[in-house]
Every structure is written in C-alpha cells, then in structure tokens.
Amino acid sequence: MDCTEAKNYLSAYIDGETDPSLSARYAQHLTACSECRHACEELLQLRATLKSTARVHTLPVQLRMQLQRELAPKKPESSVSKSGFRTWLNAGLLSACSAALAMTLTLALTLPGxxxxxxxxxxxxxxxxxxxxxxxxxxxxxxxxxxxxxxxxxxxxxxxxxxxxxxxxxxxxxxxxxxxxxxxxxxxxxxxxxxxxxxxxxxxxxxxxxxxxxxxxxxxxxxxxxxxxxxxxxxxxxxxxxxxxxxxxxxxxx
Ligand SMILES: [Zn+2]
Missing domain, CATH: 3.30.200.100 (MucB/RseB, C-terminal domain)
Incomplete structure (x- = not known):
C-alpha cells in the first residue's frame, strides 16, 4: 500500500469498514509510514474531541411553534369550507410535528451518549x-x-x-x-x-x-x-x- 491509497481509505479504516485483507495491509503501511500514522492519530483525536464536546440541543418551545406555523400550508381560509379548513390545518400541523420530531430524532440518533x-x-x-x-x-x-x-x-x-x-x-x-x-x-x-x-x-x-x-x-x-x-x-x-x-x-x- 502506498500513501495515496492509505489516504483514500483513512476514514473507512478508522471506522472499521475495511475488509480484513485491506485492514492488514493498512496496519502494515502504518508501521512503516510515520506520516500516515500521524494522520490516523490526528483524525482519531479530532473525532474524540468532537464527540466529547457535542451536546444534544432541543428546539425552544417558541421556535418549535413558529416552525409549525411556518410549515403549515398557506391557503386563504375563504377558499375552503370550514371542515376542509380543519382538515388541512390538521394535516399541516401533523406534517410540521413530523418534521420537528424527525429533526429531534435525527439529533438524538446522531449524537453519541x-x-x-x-x-x-x-x-x-x-x-x-x-x-x-x-x-x-x-x-x-x-x-x-x-x-x-x-x-x-x-x-x-x-x-x-x-x-x-x-x-x-x-x-x-x-x-x-x-x-x-x-x-x-x-x-x-x-x-x-x-x-x-x-x-x-x-x-x-x-x-x-x-x-x-x-x-x-x-x-x-x-x-x-x-x-x-x-x-x-x-x-x-x-x-x-x-x-x-x-x-x-x-x-x-x-
Ligand atoms: Zn504513508
């Protein structure tokens, strides 16, 4: 393995996504090449720092409500019947809530415990x-x-x-x-x-x-x-x- 190949597979190697034979060749290159070893250590360090400083943020209530309002479909009330208005309002709120929930879930799932x-x-x-x-x-x-x-x-x-x-x-x-x-x-x-x-x-x-x-x-x-x-x-x-x-x-x- 040369340095170019090592750089291409750096992330995959650290994430344990390389197959056993590639991992073995990678490890062999690292023992011989201080530059790639250094790159490896730096990326590990960077990831550890990012993960240890990352925090879970939930949206403030005000902002969440504002988002729900913004995301609701904009239709003039006069153009729909009363029950129709209620239907699109419900649908709008539902989709806004789903969007907010999806955002919260994504944040919770991406940030490590x-x-x-x-x-x-x-x-x-x-x-x-x-x-x-x-x-x-x-x-x-x-x-x-x-x-x-x-x-x-x-x-x-x-x-x-x-x-x-x-x-x-x-x-x-x-x-x-x-x-x-x-x-x-x-x-x-x-x-x-x-x-x-x-x-x-x-x-x-x-x-x-x-x-x-x-x-x-x-x-x-x-x-x-x-x-x-x-x-x-x-x-x-x-x-x-x-x-x-x-x-x-x-x-x-x-
Ligand atoms: Zn190298």
Missing part, C-alpha cells in the same frame, strides 16, 4: 498505545514492581495482578488520560492479543456484571467492582475478555 463517547476514548487510547508501541511506562510482570510505580502519580492505588498462570501475563502499567482524568492502565497479553485495562475510582458506581460493546473492530468490556470502574479493550474475543474480568474480580476479592 456518554458511554459511547467513553468507549471511543478507550478505543483511541488502546489504539495509540499499540501504534506508538507504548503499552507500559513500567514494563514488568511483577506486581511488586508495577504497583509501587503508581504511588504518588495517582490519588488512588490500582490493584495490580499478574495472571501468567492463567494465560494472561501482565506486560506492565502506565498512566493514561481518559474521561478528563489521569487513570491507571494495565497492559496484558493473551496469546497474540494485547489487552488494555483502564481503572479508576467511581464512588457512585454500583457493582455490575460486564457490559460488552464492539467498536472499530475492538471488543470492550466495562464493569464496576468495589467502588472502581473498569474498562477492558482488546482485539481478542468478548468471551476471552470476560475470562480476564473473572480473574480481576477474583484477585480483587483476595
């Missing part, structure tokens, strides 16, 4: 860590090395565990910036897959079972446990992510 924005951020962080080959600030499978590294860098102590015996060795830990705060990210490996687990305290969060999602070809799993919010992301299967969640939960209860 909070959890979707967060998922975008998580995938972007995961993607950046893979592109820049920067999974860990402290690269070690020893929790005695990784856990103390976070001390003084965060206002909480993340649980750090290695699951080598269960096929999920710890690669290390790093700081990341998600949901407008600095958070702990732990990187794990499972066979050929890399996994990022982001965790931060959320005192309002009730314990939950995992909520799975798929975004841009990555699987995500979110859950809360003991006042902490967890977000795991990887290209491995949802079932394998669920297995890692089980290991993290069991370790937290020890």
């Amino acid at each position: 909070k959890s979707e924005v967060l998922d975008q951020e998580i995938v972007a962080s995961h993607y950046r860590s893979l592109l820049a080959n920067h999974l860990a600030d402290v690269a070690s499978s020893d929790h005695h090395t990784v856990k103390p590294w976070f001390t003084g860098k965060l206002d909480y102590a993340p649980a750090v565990n290695d699951f080598s015996a269960d096929g999920f060795p710890l690669i290390g830990g790093r700081l990341d910036y998600v949901d407008k705060r600095t958070v702990a990210a732990l990187a794990y490996r499972h066979n050929n897959h890399l996994i990022n687990v982001f965790m931060w305290p959320d005192s309002t969060a009730k314990a939950t079972t995992g909520t799975a999602a798929t975004l841009q070809g990555f699987n995500l799993l979110q859950w809360n446990d003991a006042g902490m919010s967890y977000h795991a992301v990887s290209d491995m299967s949802a079932a394998e992510l669920e297995k890692l969640r089980g290991l993290l939960l069991a370790a937290a209860q020890k």
Whole structure:
C-alpha cells in the first residue's frame, strides 16, 4: 500500500469498514509510514474531541411553534369550507410535528451518549498505545514492581495482578488520560492479543456484571467492582475478555 491509497481509505479504516485483507495491509503501511500514522492519530483525536464536546440541543418551545406555523400550508381560509379548513390545518400541523420530531430524532440518533463517547476514548487510547508501541511506562510482570510505580502519580492505588498462570501475563502499567482524568492502565497479553485495562475510582458506581460493546473492530468490556470502574479493550474475543474480568474480580476479592 502506498500513501495515496492509505489516504483514500483513512476514514473507512478508522471506522472499521475495511475488509480484513485491506485492514492488514493498512496496519502494515502504518508501521512503516510515520506520516500516515500521524494522520490516523490526528483524525482519531479530532473525532474524540468532537464527540466529547457535542451536546444534544432541543428546539425552544417558541421556535418549535413558529416552525409549525411556518410549515403549515398557506391557503386563504375563504377558499375552503370550514371542515376542509380543519382538515388541512390538521394535516399541516401533523406534517410540521413530523418534521420537528424527525429533526429531534435525527439529533438524538446522531449524537453519541456518554458511554459511547467513553468507549471511543478507550478505543483511541488502546489504539495509540499499540501504534506508538507504548503499552507500559513500567514494563514488568511483577506486581511488586508495577504497583509501587503508581504511588504518588495517582490519588488512588490500582490493584495490580499478574495472571501468567492463567494465560494472561501482565506486560506492565502506565498512566493514561481518559474521561478528563489521569487513570491507571494495565497492559496484558493473551496469546497474540494485547489487552488494555483502564481503572479508576467511581464512588457512585454500583457493582455490575460486564457490559460488552464492539467498536472499530475492538471488543470492550466495562464493569464496576468495589467502588472502581473498569474498562477492558482488546482485539481478542468478548468471551476471552470476560475470562480476564473473572480473574480481576477474583484477585480483587483476595
Ligand atoms: Zn504513508
């Protein structure tokens, strides 16, 4: 793949709309071409920014009523009978209401919710860590090395565990910036897959079972446990992510 082809498929690649063989060729080009890698990162960043700053706006009542009046068909009252007038008035109001409803629905459907924005951020962080080959600030499978590294860098102590015996060795830990705060990210490996687990305290969060999602070809799993919010992301299967969640939960209860 050359840079021209890479530029043509940039949006489709980021949206996960390219077929597997094209995705593979794209990823290969990105490892070799810093210019296209930079373009990719910039677009991801731009999208994350747009989504995090987008707000749902509903039309003010006054404006909505004015729109309904403007959209109603303009016919002189004298040219239609009383019942005919009522019919076109009803029809006019109905179509105006449909138009207003369609606009509201379109706005509501196009703008992402909070959890979707967060998922975008998580995938972007995961993607950046893979592109820049920067999974860990402290690269070690020893929790005695990784856990103390976070001390003084965060206002909480993340649980750090290695699951080598269960096929999920710890690669290390790093700081990341998600949901407008600095958070702990732990990187794990499972066979050929890399996994990022982001965790931060959320005192309002009730314990939950995992909520799975798929975004841009990555699987995500979110859950809360003991006042902490967890977000795991990887290209491995949802079932394998669920297995890692089980290991993290069991370790937290020890
Ligand atoms: Zn290129």
